[in-house]
Each structure stands twice: as C-alpha cells, then as structure tokens.
Amino acid sequence: xxxxxxWRLKQQRYALVGEVCPHCExxxxxxxxxxxxxxxxxxTPYTFxxxxxxxxxxxxxxxxxxxxxxxxxxxxxxxxxxxxxxTAQLTDLDEQGVQIGMPVEMVTRRIRQDxxxxxxxxxxxxxxxxxxxxx
Amino acid sequence: MTQTLPENLLLKPNRPVGIIGYGxxxxxxxxxxxxxxxxxxxxxxxxxxxxxxxxxxxxxDVITMSIEAARNALARAGIHAHALRAVWVGSESHPYxxxxxGTLVAEAIGAGPDIQAGDxxxxxxxxxxALVAAMGLVGSGMGRYALAIGMDTAQGRPGDALEYTxxxxxxxYILGPAEEGLxxxxxxxxxxxxxxDFWRRAHAxxxxxxxxxxxxxxxxxxxxxAGSRLMRAAGTTAADYAYAVFHQPNTKFPQRxxxxxxxxxxxxxxxxxxxxxxxTYAGAAMIGLSATLDVAKxxxxxxxxxxxSGAGSDAFQILVGEAIEERRNKAMRTQDYIAxxxxxxxxxxxxxxxxITLK
Numbered sequence: 335x336x337x338x339x340x341w342r343l344k345q346q347r348y349a350l351v352g353e354v355c356p357h358c359e360x361x362x363x364x365x366x367x368x369x370x371x372x373x374x375x376x377x378t379p380y381t382f383x384x385x386x387x388x389x390x391x392x393x394x395x396x397x398x399x400x401x402x403x404x405x406x407x408x409x410x411x412x413x414x415x416x417x418x419x420x421t422a423q424l425t426d427l428d429e430q431g432v433q434i435g436m437p438v439e440m441v442t443r444r445i446r447q448d449x450x451x452x453x454x455x456x457x458x459x460x461x462x463x464x465x466x467x468x469x
Numbered sequence: 470m471t472q473t474l475p476e477n478l479l480l481k482p483n484r485p486v487g488i489i490g491y492g493x494x495x496x497x498x499x500x501x502x503x504x505x506x507x508x509x510x511x512x513x514x515x516x517x518x519x520x521x522x523x524x525x526x527x528x529x530d531v532i533t534m535s536i537e538a539a540r541n542a543l544a545r546a547g548i549h550a551h552a553l554r555a556v557w558v559g560s561e562s563h564p565y566x567x568x569x570x571g572t573l574v575a576e577a578i579g580a581g582p583d584i585q586a587g588d589x590x591x592x593x594x595x596x597x598x599a600l601v602a603a604m605g606l607v608g609s610g611m612g613r614y615a616l617a618i619g620m621d622t623a624q625g626r627p628g629d630a631l632e633y634t635x636x637x638x639x640x641x642y643i644l645g646p647a648e649e650g651l652x653x654x655x656x657x658x659x660x661x662x663x664x665x666d667f668w669r670r671a672h673a674x675x676x677x678x679x680x681x682x683x684x685x686x687x688x689x690x691x692x693x694x695a696g697s698r699l700m701r702a703a704g705t706t707a708a709d710y711a712y713a714v715f716h717q718p719n720t721k722f723p724q725r726x727x728x729x730x731x732x733x734x735x736x737x738x739x740x741x742x743x744x745x746x747x748x749t750y751a752g753a754a755m756i757g758l759s760a761t762l763d764v765a766k767x768x769x770x771x772x773x774x775x776x777x778s779g780a781g782s783d784a785f786q787i788l789v790g791e792a793i794e795e796r797r798n799k800a801m802r803t804q805d806y807i808a809x810x811x812x813x814x815x816x817x818x819x820x821x822x823x824x825i826t827l828k
C-alpha cells in the first residue's frame with residue numbers, strides 16, 4: 335500500500351501543478367522548491383498548460399508490476415511548452431502511431447490500481463495527440 | 470390530459486439561473502452494432518438499434534471523463550475553478566462504491582475545498598438530477614457557481630440487448646447567475662414514479678431489465694408526462710422550441726417521444742447522438758444538449774427531457790443567449806469528439822471493458 339505517497343503527489347499528478355521561480359521566472363516540474371535554473375527558492379505553485387511535443391519515446395511490451403494489464407503501451411519524454419521535460423505514458427494513439435516532434439496535450443487518466451482490485455485507484459497525467467477541433 | 474395541474478408546478482429559481490459554461494466528452498473507440506450481432510447472433514437479424522457506440526479506453530472511467538468535460542466547461546465559462554461551490558457527478562458507473570468521484574474531479578480541475586461534492590445516482594437521469602440541484606443552489610443565492618456532470622461508462626451484459634447500445638460519454642454544465650450565462654434555464658419540472666423497468670443490485674456487474682416495462686410504462690410515460698406537463702404549465706407548444714433533446718437509449722425511442730410531444734425530426738436532429746455514440750446513460754440527455762448548444766442561435770428555446778429508470782424524467786426549458794456565439798468556440802465541440810473515431814472489434818471491446826478475466 336502506497337496510499338500516503340499517492341495522496342502527497344496528487345496535485346502534480348492530476349493537473350500538472352509544478353512551480354514557478356519568483357527570481358528567474360523558470361517553470362519547474364516536478365515541484366522541488368529550489369529552482370534548477372538559478373538555485374533560488376521557488377515555492378510558488380504553477381499549473382502547466384499541458385501542451386507539449388514528443389521528444390522521444392519507447393514502446394513497453396514487458397511492463398513493471400501494476401502496469402501489465404495495459405501492454406503494449408507507449409512511454410514518452412514530453413517537452414512541455416513552458417520548458418520542462420516530463421516522462422509520461424501516451425494514450426489514445428491512433429493508427430498513425432507516434433512521431434518525434436508530435437504535438438500532444440495532457441489528460442488525466444487512470445494509471446493503475448494500488449495492489450489488487452480492492453486497492454486505491456491511482457490517477458495521473460498522460461499525454462495524447464492533440465485533437466483537431468475548436469479551442 | 471385534462472386534469473388540473475397543481476400551482477407552482479414549475480421549479481423556477483428566485484434568482485434567474487444560467488448556463489455559464491458547458492463541455493462534452495466522448496472517448497475515441499467505436500464498437501459497431503453489427504459486431505455485437507456477429508458475435509452473439511451470427512450477423513444482423515432485422516434492424517440494429519444504433520450504428521455504433523463509444524467505448525472508453527483502458528485508462529478511462531467516469532472520473533477521468535468528467536475531468537475532461539469539466540475542463541471544457543471551465544474554458545467556456547471563463548471562471549476559475551476556485552469560484553465553484555459545488556462539483557456534482559451523476560452516474561451509474563462511479564469507479565468506487567464508497568469514495569466520491571466529485572472530490573477527485575474537483576481536485577483535478579483546481580476547485581477549492583469550499584464545495585459540495587456528493588455523487589448522484591438515479592440511473593440515466595443522475596446527471597440532470599444534479600443539474601436541478603445546481604439550479605437550486607445558484608437560484609437561491611446560496612452559491613454563485615455550481616458544476617453538474619452526467620457521465621457514464623455504461624454496463625450491458627454480454628449478449629444482452631443493452632450491449633448494442635451501452636456506451637461511454639457525457640457532459641458537464643456550470644450554472645451561475647443568468648446575466649453571466651450563455652443560456653438561461655428558465656425552469657424545470659420533474660415527474661417520477663416507482664417503476665421496475667431496469668435495475669442493478671449492489672455488487673452486480675450488469676443491470677437487469679423488466680422486459681415490457683422498458684417502453685410504455687417507463688420511458689414513454691415519464692418523458693411525455695414531464696414534457697407535456699412542463700409545456701402546459703408554461704403555456705407553450707412544440708412550435709415554441711427551436712430544438713428538443715430527449716434521453717436516447719437507442720435511435721427509435723427519442724424519435725417516437727418527439728412525435729408524441731409534437732416535435733419534428735429537424736428539432737431533435739442536432740441532439741440525437743445515440744445512433745453514432747450509443748446510450749451514454751446518465752450522460753445521454755446532457756451530451757445531447759451540449760451538441761445542440763454547439764449549433765443553437767441566440768433567442769432559440771430548447772426543451773430537454775431526461776429519463777432515468779426506476780423511474781423519472783427531468784424536463785428543462787432553456788433560452789439561448791447572445792454569449793453562445795463567442796463562448797462555444799472556447800472548447801472542443803461535441804462533434805469534434807465524435808469525429809475522433811477508432812473502430813474496434815468485439816475482442817478489443819471485451820478487453821477495454823474488462824470482460825476478459827485474467828485471474
């Protein structure tokens with residue numbers, strides 16, 4: 335059971351809430367309270383837009399415990415438009431598959447269950463290809 | 470239909486209430502009805518109830534779909550989620566038996582802790598029941614904004630008639646003072662009775678339905694009573710509405726309900742989504758309305774009548790305002806989601822919906 339950890343990380347996982355540095359305006363994800371750009375203290379919450387592009391990716395056929403019911407799935411390094419790089423699953427991929435540089439957007443999805451079917455459901459960010467449509 | 474209606478039949482808020490923002494969500498997978506017929510009947514026997522239905526992906530449920538619909542509604546509303554005083558999710562497929570969907574949806578969209586966040590249950594009208602409650606909260610002045618969602622990943626037993634149509638999707642509505650609205654909900658009216666047409670017991674995976682109860686004594690009785698009583702009390706006829714939306718368990722039922730209440734095929738066309746996304750249960754009337762708002766013009770009146778088994782209907786009269794033109798372009802339209810489509814076969818459907826037991 336990892337209930338305390340899921341609870342502690344919920345904001346960054348559900349909504350890509352990181353931090354912005356009050357000294358150099360650098361955007362930080364995941365939040366770490368110290369700016370990786372200028373070294374200053376940075377505790378101001380910042381919600382990322384969720385827009386980014388695929389920097390690189392791999393396809394998982396042999397998944398770690400808890401993720402095996404979803405194979406095969408794609409994990410990508412996503413470069414957020416505000417700067418930081420995040421590792422996340424891609425979802426809702428169509429027949430086109432994945433290309434490096436592909437625009438993606440964050441969605442909140444069910445990541446796995448904690449343990450068996452009696453365990454907590456863990457939700458968090460994934461990225462999907464940008465959908466065409468009004469925005 | 471000659472009996473006298475009680476006074477104050479219509480639920481009319483003290484303070485006029487409007488729809489400030491709305492947002493739909495439909496998952497990308499589609500299961501053609503012919504696939505269900507192929508697996509269970511060796512092909513189509515006679516007509517099929519719909520063309521295809523929307524199916525949630527492996528990582529989707531009522532919570533994730535509600536989050537996306539709510540984000541779309543917030544984008545159209547142009548308010549911060551902190552301003553909400555209620556986050557209410559109506560569904561018959563809440564992921565937990567005990568643990569609210571509303572708190573997680575609220576946290577994900579950035580709402581504060583100062584909210585009501587209970588989940589609603591009334592079969593396929595759980596979402597519109599939440600909408601009526603939101604009208605009350607806003608209309609009484611207790612809270613300025615309230616979010617009401619109807620969303621489902623609907624259940625249907627493999628091989629059962631419901632498996633053709635039980636689908637995933639829904640919509641979210643943010644209500645607030647009418648002067649800020651893209652439409653005003655002028656009033657609502659609800660009609661309910663204890664009717665055994667459809668139920669699912671605790672711990673049962675799939676619902677049961679009461680055979681002949683499904684049509685006349687359940688769906689048609691409640692929809693037509695709610696719709697006709699509202700119109701009588703309001704002094705309107707079908708001709709006073711540009712559009713109408715009825716709960717849509719298949720293609721034919723809402724078409725017949727429209728006919729019984731005097732509405733034309735054109736009036737229900739924009740909101741009749743069941744042929745291409747199926748029956749999204751608690752989401753069905755709500756997403757029919759979102760698709761209708763996507764095309765409505767200022768000054769149009771819309772009649773919405775939901776239906777939930779067990780049984781009851783909520784009817785709403787909605788007047789579209791000027792702000793619709795600008796605000797509908799601020800988020801994905803219902804048809805944008807419907808256009809995003811990946812066809813799947815029955816085997817993939819069985820995997821996505823957890824119908825294959827691994828242990």
